[in-house]
Amino acid sequence: MKTERIGHSDVRFRRHGEGELAAVFVHGFLDDQYVWDDMISVLTTSGLEWVTLELAGCGDRTEASGPFDYDRFAAEVGSVTAALGKDFVMVGQSMGAAVAELVAAGQPERAAGLVLLNPVPLAGTLLPDEVIDRFRSLGGDPAAQRAVRTQLSPSWPEAELDRLVVSGARIRAEVVRDFADCWNTGHPAGRRHSGFEGPTLVVRGDDDGFVTEELLGQHVTPRFRSVHSVSVGEAGHWVHIEQPARVAGHIDDFLTGVFPSGRGTASETLPAQGWTNAFAARSSDAFGEAFAADVVLEASALTRPVKGRDQVKQVMGTASAIYESLAFTQEAVQGHRTYLEWEATAFGGVRLEGVTILTRDESGRIVRAAIHHRPLDAVKRFSSELRERLRGEVEAELFHQG
Structure with missing residues (x-):
């Protein structure tokens, strides 16, 4: 593993493994790049490089100045995918899913696929003031952050919950407010069909009371041209942390369809994945x-x-x-x-x-x-x-x- 930086900026990214293709992971609200480590460790697709990074204001970038909005996040993550110089798949969770979509839409010539885990709508959740204020006020309050996390995800590994509460509590209060306003207000691109037209996988934890099945059906999946949705039991909003092996299996199957040479042969892939990827490609062949x-x-x-x-x-x-x-x-x-x-x-x-x-x-x-x-x-x-x-x-x- 090695860490690189974009120019003289504070944008750093970790590179795991080697390959002519890359999968780039974007974390969600109050998280950091290390939330992906357990899941990445059980991914089996060969010939890919795994890339993680932190959004401004989070993790090792808590001293970053604003703005803290989707355009800034997408520009910084996009600079990382450009620096990689290879085709890539974007993977994002919660508000990170919106960032992942914007990056994929902005670089269609090299974005080969998009994976969205419990995605908030790019158009915003548009929660009323009395609800969004609860999220806006989480900065510097580890007890409240723990309560929100356990409410939205029932199957937390205790050690990772403790670690993320500490990490999230380090985020400045004004940054937390801006993050909440960002995903609640959304981005204008979310009010039309997605600018990314390639194969898209949506994964949702069955027990997520925030990103509900109804929310996905009304405001997320209809925006994509070629989308496959799956649900994972015994998991909520942080499905990749609660059920890393099962989520990794779905991502491996998806990557097999996007990069057929990466894992097995066509005859070895699951028939459902070959079928759904063919729909994504809209190709007789x-x-x-x-x-x-x-x-x-x-x-x-x-x-x-x-x-x-x-x-x-x-x-x-x-x-x-x-x-x-x-x-x-x-x-x-x-x-x-x-x-x-x-x-x-x-x-x-x-x-x-x-x-x-x-x-x-x-x-x-x-x-x-x-x-x-x-x-x-x-x-x-x-x-x-x-x-x-x-x-x-x-x-x-x-x-x-x-």
Whole structure:
């Protein structure tokens, strides 16, 4: 591990390992760069460098002067990713997730992916004064900080909780107020679709009463073009500290899809990840890599099954391009089968929901995919759109006629 600095500034970053690609981690409110250490220690993706740093006002930068806002944070983290000189994935937690998104959107030519852990909306939480004042007043009050942390996360490792309470109490009171105002007020970029259009993973702790499933569904996931969401049990707002191994597993799977050479081969990856990453890429070839040669596709948008890798990947590549947004909300695995629940929009905001069942063979490739859409009117419209887009390439009788 080595530490480097940006020019003559106080922006320093730690570099772990070596690789042609990087994963850059941004901590959240009242935290420091060391919150990532336990989780990074159990990540298994090879060929990547792990990079951590501290936002101005936190950790070893408590003497930094303002401003303390998203533009300043994104500019400083962006200077780190630029200094790395390689493609990267951004990983951020809570308000750090907003910073990670801004950096990825600002450097789309090298930002390969985005991981958001219990993200606050980039547009802000817009809490009323009596609620946000509680957070604004946490500076210099370790007992209050401990109470907030334990309220929002039920499964804290005691030693790390003690360490972060000490670290957070060192942050100046005026800095804490500015941080709270920053994530509560938000950034103008959060009021429109995300400027980052690449693959995005959203991870939420089931017991987080602050970043709720409803908050994510209304103000976070719909903003991304290619998003996959997962939930982690027995964890709250600091999911990466409470369940580091499980979160690391989700990030490893995501990185495998973003950087296929980093871990295993296409046949070794989980079918769900190959499937969701293919949706993120909106590519027929990406679907083809996940399929066995004799794969069968069944769907409520089809009048009969489609068989064979070439036709199935063509249909799925075209179908993925119809969606305006798509979020995988739940995932379960039983033996060779994976069950995915998802929500999507198409046709100018028409909502669709459904369940996909994937069956894989011994090598890990998908041999059967069954996609169940709803509601019926939207399914018929989706099928008709598929027929039109595939006219002359796939027989029209496979689709509903109107």
